[in-house]
Structure formats: C-alpha cells, structure tokens
Amino acid sequence: MSLFPCMKLRTLFQMTRRRFASGGDGIRLMVADRQVVGHGINGRPIYFDSPDCPFPAIRYREVTPELCALCEKELDDWKKLSLDEKKQLYRYSFCQTYAEFQHFTPEWKLCLGVALWLVSIGIAISISMKTVIYGKLPETFNEERQSAQLRRIIQLQMNPITGIASQWCYRENKWK
Numbered sequence: 402m403s404l405f406p407c408m409k410l411r412t413l414f415q416m417t418r419r420r421f422a423s424g425g426d427g428i429r430l431m432v433a434d435r436q437v438v439g440h441g442i443n444g445r446p447i448y449f450d451s452p453d454c455p456f457p458a459i460r461y462r463e464v465t466p467e468l469c470a471l472c473e474k475e476l477d478d479w480k481k482l483s484l485d486e487k488k489q490l491y492r493y494s495f496c497q498t499y500a501e502f503q504h505f506t507p508e509w510k511l512c513l514g515v516a517l518w519l520v521s522i523g524i525a526i527s528i529s530m531k532t533v534i535y536g537k538l539p540e541t542f543n544e545e546r547q548s549a550q551l552r553r554i555i556q557l558q559m560n561p562i563t564g565i566a567s568q569w570c571y572r573e574n575k576w577k
Contacts (some may be wrong), residue, residue, distance in 0.1 A: 450502040
C-alpha cells in the first residue's frame with residue numbers, strides 16, 4: 402500500500418526532485434520569513450557580508466508589521482523619509498555597512514603573536530639540537546679531504562659524461 406495513495410508516482414518523483422534541487426528543508430529553515438531578493442552565491446539563499454558578493458540573496462531581518470509599513474512608505478518619495486527610517490530600511494536588508502565589515506579587528510595581533518612564538522620555539526629547538534644532539538662534523542667535511550676526494554674522482558674518471566669528471570680536461574690537466 403502506498404504512502405500517498407492519491408498521488409501518482411510521477412508527481413511524487415517530481416516533488417522530491419524539486420525539493421532536493423532547491424537544497425532541501427535545511428535551506429528553507431535558514432531563510433525562515435526573510436525575503437529572497439537575489440540569486441546569491443551558487444544560487445543558495447544564504448546571507449553573509451562580503452565585499453566579493455555585496456548583494457546577498459536574502460534580507461538580513463525577517464518581515465515584521467513595522468517593516469511592512471516602512472516598505473510601503475519607501476515606495477513613495479525618499480525625501481519624505483527621515484534619516485532614522487532610511488537607516489532602519491538599510492538594517493532590514495544588511496547587517497553591517499562596508500566600513501563595519503571591512504574594519505580590522507584586533508585578532509591579527511593574537512595571530513601574529515602566536516606565529517612569532519612558534520617561530521622562536523622552532524629556532525630554539527634547532528639551536529639546541531645543533532649544540533646538544535649533533536656532534537662535530539665528520540673528517541670528510543675538511544677542505545683537505547674534500548680536495549683529495551675530488552682528485553680521486555678525476556683520476557678514476559667517475560661518471561665522465563655528465564659528472565664532475567666531464568668538466569676536467571685530461572690532456573691539459575685543468576678545468577674546462
């Protein structure tokens with residue numbers, strides 16, 4: 402027995418397809434009674450203040466009787482509106498002004514402080530590892546030993562095509 406006996410299967414499928422395409426009930430719950438006024442980002446009716454997308458898809462506040470009266474008054478001449486009414490209309494559509502949401506907050510100080518602490522801890526660890534954990538460098542790092550190794554590589558003609566020995570001229574006994 403069907404859950405919806407009076408509906409045909411096709412109409413039930415169309416309803417569910419439309420519901421999932423519009424984002425489901427979660428989006429409708431987020432919008433609530435706010436007016437959808439645009440496309441928004443990716444077609445989702447979500448509100449947030451951003452300089453990249455200055456016109457959100459929905460209004461910031463829900464519709465109230467006071468706002469309805471103000472919207473009716475808005476349709477007439479704007480010179481008749483007081484400054485407070487214009488501000489109320491703006492706050493009905495937007496949460497913050499450009500100056501408010503682009504203003505720097507003091508959070509950058511905390512981020513910079515934490516970053517500097519982490520850098521200083523990293524430097525302290527590397528210095529302590531170099532002095533305490535690592536010993537002296539091996540003898541092969543001496544200049545005399547390295548020059549002796551280079552002479553030996555040239556005498557044995559190691560990797561004569563692309564290696565260091567390819568840069569040595571064996572007829573004249575000097576570097577090319």
